[in-house]
Amino acid sequence: MPRLIYACTLLLVSLFLSSAPRAESLLLRDARVVDVENGAITRGDVLLRDGVIASLAPDAADAEAADNRLDLQGRYLIPGLWDMHVHFEGRELVEDNALLLPVYLAYGITGVREAASNLAGTVLQWRGEVADGERLGPRIFTAGRKFEGIDSLWDGDREVGTAAQIRAGMDEQQALGVDFIKITENTLQPELFLETVREARRRGLLVSSHVPLGLDIFELTGAGLSSIEHATYLLRLGHPGQAGIARAVRAGEMSAEQARAAYDDSFNQATADAAYRRLAAAGVAVTPTLIGGRKLAWLHETNHDDDAFLAYLTRDFTAQYQWRIERMAGETAAEREARQARYRLVAAQVPALQRAGVTLLAGSDSAALNTYVYPAAALHEELALFTEAGLSPLHALQAATINGARFMGLARDYGSVSAGRRADLVVLNRNPLADIRATADIHAVIRGGEVFDRARLDALLARAAARKQALDNTPRD
Ligand SMILES: [Zn+2]
The missing domain is CATH 3.20.20.140 (Metal-dependent hydrolases)
Known part of the structure; x- marks a missing residue:
């Protein structure tokens, strides 16, 4: 019985932590994927599953079965x-x-x-x-x-x-x-x-x-x-x-x-x-x-x-x-x-x-x-x-x-948009290979498969600014 309560609590906690945007699988539709190894840019879909890049060219059945989808409308994925x-x-x-x-x-x-x-x-x-x-x-x-x-x-x-x-x-x-x-x-x-x-x-x-x-x-x-x-x-x-x-x-x-x-x-x-x-x-x-x-x-x-x-x-x-x-x-x-x-x-x-x-x-x-x-x-x-x-x-x-x-010896997990890597990604509005300043023109950030769209990123920034104000207004010894 305590075990069941424990399991339920764990489930609740994990539901709470994962909140809405983290899906089991997410299809990024119509991305321009930047291959950082060679500078090639390939337009297509990318399938993420459980926080990992599952496939750069998912077959139709997998794409169809995705829990969630996000249309990148040809934006750049790095x-x-x-x-x-x-x-x-x-x-x-x-x-x-x-x-x-x-x-x-x-x-x-x-x-x-x-x-x-x-x-x-x-x-x-x-x-x-x-x-x-x-x-x-x-x-x-x-x-x-x-x-x-x-x-x-x-x-x-x-x-x-x-x-x-x-x-x-x-x-x-x-x-x-x-x-x-x-x-x-x-x-x-x-x-x-x-x-x-x-x-x-x-x-x-x-x-x-x-x-x-x-x-x-x-x-x-x-x-x-x-x-x-x-x-x-x-x-x-x-x-x-x-x-x-x-x-x-x-x-x-x-x-x-x-x-x-x-x-x-x-x-x-x-x-x-x-x-x-x-x-x-x-x-x-x-x-x-x-x-x-x-x-x-x-x-x-x-x-x-x-x-x-x-x-x-x-x-x-x-x-x-x-x-x-x-x-x-x-x-x-x-x-x-x-x-x-x-x-x-x-x-x-x-x-x-x-x-x-x-x-x-x-x-x-x-x-x-x-x-x-x-x-x-x-x-x-x-x-x-x-x-x-x-x-x-x-x-x-x-x-x-x-x-x-x-x-860091971690290239199997990080550093490129390729299958098997963690889904830590940035969606850019412009091509960074044409102008590197495009890295700051961010449409969305994906971290371990969790999507932070522009509104969510702006909310993070607003919260940080409010926190700064609060600290400035708090006397500290
Ligand atoms: Zn230093």
Whole structure:
């Protein structure tokens, strides 16, 4: 008897959770399916069943038997977008970040790679809640806390000063079930940095990092690094003496300042291109994260006051922007020009990396600390910057779909509109291969087979805006 009550309760709960739009099978009528592998566009029907793409060319009987149908009227169907570099951070900003999770869905982003956070426990909880259907948001892949040296600048790091501490930290990360390892270079010494990469690889974990001045980029890739975060580091590869400079820094024969001066104005594209081919051969991916540098380099002449996205960011969230704005205010015209020239040079590396065969991952680096890099919206801006720099729209789209899924080892489940993949999809009003800005012109989002039409997406956005207002109006200690 209690068992029956339990079963009935379960049934009620699942009916409640699944609500109306999630059908067992759904026929998407008249879609223009974008094949992100090769850029082919095929017009036809797509059958979804139990949250999975069942068939791209369902036979008449299956199509007829579908529980529900949605006529896309020739609109473009792409895989859900993945932002491969975000941060949900700020100990005082838990609710402020949480309200943004549904906003990601409204922007067509069905997956995020969270590249470390001082809210690691909370992020892991959100990951589970999203996976269980208890919270609306993108699927989350997280690094948890990042590895750093002792007394690092950042809050919440896993600080390590010995190989034993690296192993203990890695044990904890694995016990928590993080999706990859992230390392940054504030105080972590080069030898320990390399050892952290090796330890992660010994355990079969993906590992992403910045690049310390004291390490040759190819020492890192030789140790098994999976991805380099931020293309700014790659400018060092335009100097033929990159390895020697790293050795000199590590030996204490060269200061960080001297190393930076050596790299400045010494960039040679042909030297860099040859190095990129080595990166490609080593199988290392790169997440360029252009948008943050772009925003800062033109900060002085951009008025952000009327940015629509501010509707979703609490006052406490955008208060984090101030330190950078204040620091930038003292910049001279010459410094600004140098910053803009540097941005252009970094952006030009994106198509160069693609030509060399390096896997590109589209990531915004959106975080409360990254001024005007708006969560969710910034991924679309990043893709536009990729094409502005000379990347084709198809390669930009790959960087936000199939490349991320492959990188995570999940291409059997995600990243393309093909049979057997999860039904995480975005319906666009325009062709993204003609203009990548079409990724922001969203008609509907499908997440695990559940349809969010435009009205439902707008309702998610309205709820997020109301939540922001409520938080702003609540005194917090
Ligand atoms: Zn970051």
